[in-house]
Amino acid sequence: MSTPGTLTSERILEAAEETLRRFGPAKTTVVDVARALGVSHGSVYRHFPTKADLRDAVVDRWLRRMHPALAAVADGAGSAPERLRLLLWTLAETKWTRAQDDPEFFAAFAELADEARTPVVAHVDFVVAQLTKVITEGVARGEIASDDPAATARALFDATGRFHHPSARSEWVRPRIDASFEGVWTLLRNGLLPRGSS
Incomplete structure (x- = not known):
């Protein structure tokens, strides 16, 4: 089971939704999502290799x-x-x-x-x-x-x-x-x- 600090795809998607809500798709970057989670953008890329992958996952969810x-x-x-x-x-x-x-x-x-x-x-x-x-x-x-x-x-x-x-x-x-x-x-x-x- 994940601890509260463990970075999971679900946590990334929750942060991505909130970031998109605040800034909109045009101004939202993977760095913004990583910053909201308190991690490096590289950590996000390990779960979602590209920005397009992250966006697709948000829409799919x-x-x-x-x-x-x-x-x-x-x-x-x-x-x-x-x-x-x-x-x-x-x-x-x-x-x-x-x-x-x-x-x-x-x-x-x-x-x-x-x-x-x-x-x-x-x-x-x-x-x-x-x-x-x-x-x-x-x-x-x-x-x-x-x-x-x-x-x-x-x-x-x-x-x-x-x-x-x-x-x-x-x-x-x-x-x-x-x-x-x-x-x-x-x-x-x-x-x-x-x-x-x-």
Whole structure:
């Protein structure tokens, strides 16, 4: 077990988040993170060989915090359409809340996310996999019509990007965004239902 003074990847990432929150991505350096930890920058580089690696790890850590809640919805009870709506709502609501409660870090995250392709792609793949799982179950139960659940899942993710992509955060003004989500979801749900369903 680590002692409080032991330098771990987790401690470095916590310090990196706080440093990014204070200075923003453009002004944050590995030296700043090391200084916040009271160690040499070489010690940080032993855990994260480049500044890009450290930034990617910060983005990955932030995105992975959402995954348990999303997986719980995908594996939960209810009809497939209900779970799809809740999964997309949970994804959006989590980001809306974080953007409101921690705007400095969310702005930093949004900037980093544009550069951090690997963690963002992994996150999108995770979300699409959860959607695919629910759609596949819905098709088997006759609740959803889809010849290709994975393609349908990706289309749902893309169609709702306005509600969860950081670049759209200026539009996340409530209650207007809530009503907009419901309108888009109603349209999408109606397109997913088997013919003759209402």
